[in-house]
Amino acid sequence: MSMLTSIGTRKGLFLLRGDEERRDWKLEGPLLTGWEVFHALLDPRDGALYACTNSFVYGPTVHRSADLGATWTRAEELGLPGDGEATLEKTWHVEPGRPDEPGRLWLGGAPGVLFRSDDSGESWEAVQGVLQHPTREQWQPGAGGMCCHSIQLAPDASERMYIGISAAGVFRTEDGGESWTPANKGTAADFQPDNFPEVGQCVHKLLLHPERPDRLWQQNHCGVYRSDDRGESWERLEGNGLPSGFGFPLALHPRDPDRAYVVPEVDAENRVTSDGRLGVYTTRDAGASWELSSRGLPEQAWAAVMREGFAFDRLDPFGLYLGTQSGSVFVSADEGENWQEAASQLPPILSVEVAEWQ
């Protein structure tokens, strides 16, 4: 078994190849030169690589490679319907469909849009239930645009999925994407006159626990939250060891639903890692308490980790992968206890994903 880590950067895509030990890595790239790669991953169903690629001149698209990056094809049909005013601004996150849905993928983008493909990314159709959502007028763009950056499929209910849009909030569908219910109760929007609106929250990253799919975690502009009821209600979790509730990335233990990992930043106005160091904070008790995990990470650092810049594998012990805006990739092969720099001096890192692949 080999490990393939895909690193999306401001200036192309890099790959790190290693083995199960996750100690020695071979860097490949840059691929897709000239493109900003907001997110890239290997589809575990067929080994295809997908990349959300954006150019400030030539626009947003999605690239696919069936040969691990040697050659690429570009989406043939991708855009918003012709009867509206808006055009697609950015592609942010690609999510493979379920194992029994070959060829299906989901794509999140700006302005607050979700697409579905049923032909392995050749053509994409905008999901009308998101595009025409009755609360859309209350959505606002965050600093990165109004991005749909999180897409989570419930493994135990074939029609249930979740999306996170900044700054619109979390939405859940129970009918495969036809209709979407806001799922923001208890999450704050401190930047609005009403601090707890139905929608408008600035979710930064949303993850569902694969072994306990009713449990969701989110790193929000205004705190770290957990929901145990499919997003019906949320509990705010910071304090008690966490230096700040502000941050972007989020990772989970692949088997223990009580363990989560965040990388706090000072606050919204000073977006660098807390306490002048790069620190991962871990909870082992569902967010009741947090502790610093930093052995091997820089003790002096004013770094930033983007919302897609944190990934975890499924091995035992499982590994964590962290990419910084300063161009370093740090890997822990022992569940966050010890960290090692696997690559450095890359362009600013926008995303990190990892897959097991032959």
Added chain:
Amino acid sequence: MAVVLLPAILAAEAGGKNRFDLDARTVGEALQSLPIADRLFDERGELRRLVNVYVDGVDVRDRGGLGCPLDGVETVRLVGAIAGG
């Protein structure tokens, strides 16, 4: 017949080909026939704001826009706006 020249990022998208000999009624029609037309035009059919088109060295905006006749044109050069970091 005019020669259309592509920048490197678009040539990579066109299978490595940076030069196309095209025959069309207008500059716009020639660009629409390129395999990378979706990178030049958005889903409304509008030329992306930061794509510059030079027709024999003159900005196509100063030659009547994309409706500029291709007849008599030797070279159409595509250039991304100078910006970014």
